[in-house]
Amino acid sequence: MKNSDYLYLDHAATTPMREVALKAFIEAENEGYANSSGGHNLSRKAKNILEESREQIANVFGAAPNEIIFTSGGTEADNWIIKSLFIKGISPNSNLVTTNIEHEAVLASAEWIKLNDYKVTFAECLDNGIVDAEKFLSEIDESTIVASVMLANNETGIVQPVHNLIKKTLEKNNETLFHSDVVQAVVSKKIDFHKIGIQSAAISAHKIGGPKGVGAMFLNNKFKLPSLFHGGKQELERRAGTVNVAGVASFAAALKEQQENFDLEINIIKKEKEIFETIIKDNFNVKVIGEEEERLAHISNIQFENINSEVLMVDLDLNGLGVSRGSACASGAQKPSHVLEAMGIGKDNINNHLRFSFGWSTDSGDGKKAANIVLNSLENLS
Ligand SMILES: Cc1ncc(COP(=O)(O)O)c(C=O)c1O
Known part of the structure; x- marks a missing residue:
């Protein structure tokens, strides 16, 4: 649920939970609190809730139910896929090819593989923020086990x-x-894994109004991966640990509402972002990162000339607008964004960016309200 006194534009970090997701969580916990791996009646109830949720989530992504494995979120799914094939006994030439603009969950997993003496290539992106396809593909060889x-x-x-x-x-x-x-991408794009050709994917519930600490890995049936965790035989022996049935039910409910309201929500998000960017561009010297490229509807990363983003962010917060400098993990650490660095943004401008991210709880009028708060702060700080 949203806090109406404070304008929240940090949906890319996380979102408020949708009412339906909260309700589904409570209902599932009430009815399906038993261990979904047990053999009695209450366990069967939990198992039914789990499998119905799995089927519903799989359908959204054009996947088969057994291609969806529940995890604790996107980070776990990324770690699992990136690391799990680099095990003892594989060819020492085995390599991973990824990019230098990935989320920390992928980048740090890749660094871990490197520590284990496998080759990892971080293909660069071009200045427009798009991966250099030629460089990326030139690194793929007969020993590339994961890209x-x-x-x-x-x-x-x-x-x-x-x-x-x-x-x-x-x-x-x-x-x-x-x-x-x-x-x-799930936040503002409809995705069919098989149509795009994606063979494994990391998905997270809390970016679309679901609970934190719940997510899924999509894994094409063609592939088998060793479990990252060791223990019980849950999730068809692919992910040990008692399944968070209520979390999964809540994830399914959030996704259902997101899909049913998709056009409506995205239209508001797009419109409010456009109003926001237009007002800011008309009144201050800014650069909208990636403006010329295809961008997700909900994210706006803005470079403010001669304005330190940390200072601006604090001022915005004091004036009732919550935004961030980039990914949640990097913010607070005062580290320049690796993504903006990868785009060739130099040290003169690297600390002048803020990410404004809209979401399902964005209302008509939020774009203008946010722009006015930003302009006021800029006037105070300039
Ligand atoms: C692109 C991307 N990947 C992975 C994650 C991590 O997901 P989770 O918070 O579910 O672990 C995030 C969250 O910030 C993300 O934005």
């Missing part, structure tokens, strides 16, 4: 040519597992 490119970037919203990259990657090596982090 990973996010469908859209969480800091800039810039959409990546994943369909094309998958096609060309598989032409070079049809054994490669092509992973895509779709955590942000």
Whole structure:
């Protein structure tokens, strides 16, 4: 639920939970509190809730139910896919090809593989924020066991040519597992994994009005992955640990409402973002990152000339507007954004950006209200 006194434009970090998701959580916990792996009547209830939710989520993404494995979120799914094939006994030439604009969940997993002496390539993006396809593809060889490119970037919203990259990657090596982090893309794009050709994906519930700490991995039936966790035989022996049935039911309910209201919500998000960007551009010297490219409807990353983003962010917060500098993990750490650095933004401007992210709880009028708060702060700070 949203807090109406404070204008929240940090939906890319997380979203308020939808009423239906809260309700589904409580109902599932009341009815299906038993362990979904047990053998009695109450366990069967929990198992039914779990499997119905799985089927519903799978349908949204054009997947088979057994291609959806529940996780604790996007980070776990990314870690699992990126790391799990790099195990003892594989060819020492085995390599991973990814990009330098991925979320930290992918980048840090890739660094871990490197520590284990496997080759990892972080293909660069061009200054427009789009992965350099030629460089990426030139790194794919017969030993590439995993390739990973996010469908859209969480800091800039810039959409990546994943369909094309998958096609060309598989032409070079049809054994490669092509992973895509779709955590942000799900917010404002309809996605069919099989149609795009994505073979595994990371999904997270809390970006679309579902609960935090719940997500899923999509894994094409063609592939088998060793479990990242060791323990029980849950999730068809692919992910050990008692399943968070209420969380999953809540995730399914949030996704259902998001899909049913998709056009309505995206139209408001698009309109409010456009109003916001237009007012800001008309009144201050700014650059909208990725403006020329295809961007997710909900993300607006803005560079303010001669304004330190940390200072601006604090002032906006004091004036009732919540935004962030980039990904939630990087903000607070005062570290310049690796995504903006990858786009060639130099040290003169690297600390002048804020990410404004709209979402399902955005209302008509929020774009203008936010722009006015920003302009007031800019006037105070200039
Ligand atoms: C692109 C992307 N990948 C992965 C994650 C991590 O997802 P989770 O918070 O569910 O672990 C996020 C969340 O910020 C994200 O934006």
